[in-house]
Amino acid sequence: MKDYWVWCGSVMKGEDERYHMFASRWPKVFPFHPGWGMASEIVRASSDTPEGPYNFEEVVLPARGAGYWDGRSTHNPVIQKCGDTYILFYTGITYPYPDFDLSKVLHHHSLEWLAARASKRIGIATSKSIYGPWERKERPILDVRPGYFDDFFTSNPAPCMHSDGSCLLVYKTRTYQKPPYQMEENMFSDMKLGVAWAEHYTKPFVRLTNQPLFSEKEGILEDPLIWQTSSGYAMIAKDWAGTYTKEVGAVAYANSTDGIHWNIAEDTCAFSREICWEDGVTRTMGNMDRPFLLFDKEEATHLFVATNDGAEAGFKTMTHSWNACIPLK
Numbered sequence: 001m002k003d004y005w006v007w008c009g010s011v012m013k014g015e016d017e018r019y020h021m022f023a024s025r026w027p028k029v030f031p032f033h034p035g036w037g038m039a040s041e042i043v044r045a046s047s048d049t050p051e052g053p054y055n056f057e058e059v060v061l062p063a064r065g066a067g068y069w070d071g072r073s074t075h076n077p078v079i080q081k082c083g084d085t086y087i088l089f090y091t092g093i094t095y096p097y098p099d100f101d102l103s104k105v106l107h108h109h110s111l112e113w114l115a116a117r118a119s120k121r122i123g124i125a126t127s128k129s130i131y132g133p134w135e136r137k138e139r140p141i142l143d144v145r146p147g148y149f150d151d152f153f154t155s156n157p158a159p160c161m162h163s164d165g166s167c168l169l170v171y172k173t174r175t176y177q178k179p180p181y182q183m184e185e186n187m188f189s190d191m192k193l194g195v196a197w198a199e200h201y202t203k204p205f206v207r208l209t210n211q212p213l214f215s216e217k218e219g220i221l222e223d224p225l226i227w228q229t230s231s232g233y234a235m236i237a238k239d240w241a242g243t244y245t246k247e248v249g250a251v252a253y254a255n256s257t258d259g260i261h262w263n264i265a266e267d268t269c270a271f272s273r274e275i276c277w278e279d280g281v282t283r284t285m286g287n288m289d290r291p292f293l294l295f296d297k298e299e300a301t302h303l304f305v306a307t308n309d310g311a312e313a314g315f316k317t318m319t320h321s322w323n324a325c326i327p328l329k
Contacts, residue, residue, distance in 0.1 A: 003027060004028060005030075007025075008024040011079070014046075015130060019046065019050050021054045024040045026039045041059050041063065041073070061125060067094075069092050069119070072093055075155075082161050085128060086126065086128070086129070088125045122141055123140040124201065141205050142157075152175060157171055158171065162228070169197070170195050170224045170259075172222060193221055194212060208260050209260055214262070223238040223290050226259075229255070236270045247272055251269070252270060272284075286308040287307055288307055305323070307323075308320065
């Protein structure tokens, strides 16, 4: 979108038999990172086909004020459905100052960004129609737990809805480090994944473990996507440092029988940062983040990824971003 960064594409066929993408966008007057945490909003676009192009329709979850847990930024949308209800999982952010100096949020450890970052929580909005209106909740569905590995924030929801309304939820978090701090970047740990369960998505989500799903020594996984299989669950997630896939930013595959104990396959690379375009040219993208699979019944038909034109892994050299759709053979 002109003048906007675009990220986090999640797609579902609506009651109108058309395809609807829920995505994050924020103005390009902000740096890509950490601008998403300061001014992102969730939008909806639509298309007649899964491949698009998707046309912008509306802002779904705009800013609504610092007094709300999700009042300043909404991000990480994941659309699900249970019965006749659409459930939009997302990350909400707030912060206590009305305006800020953009020069102060250009670096990862500015106080403004740390305040916003520490407020990240996972919540849901519900609707009987893909067109809304969307009902937001007064509180997040997954808060932090002081004294545990997930005491800094909860974000990047990866829900797996079951037909009875129950839900397995994998999420991203970090841990506050114990003082004294030598540097600001030592205030918190590397990224970790946790898992929670709700008997129904309207009921409390309860953690299933007091330890992260993967140890920090094993590697750092981000942007998980999970789905149900005949033997349990499957997951794809970004391999931040290339520990599992041998490629920085590639996407790893894991499976589990219970959603708690996950096995990383030997041939774990689900896909790399390469895209083969229609003209036959293959290019290594800056990122292939926030993977999302569109299913037709039990068959995955399309892969969606948030990507950019960066010349290297990460966000430093990118000039614009978008959601790509890759049909699966």
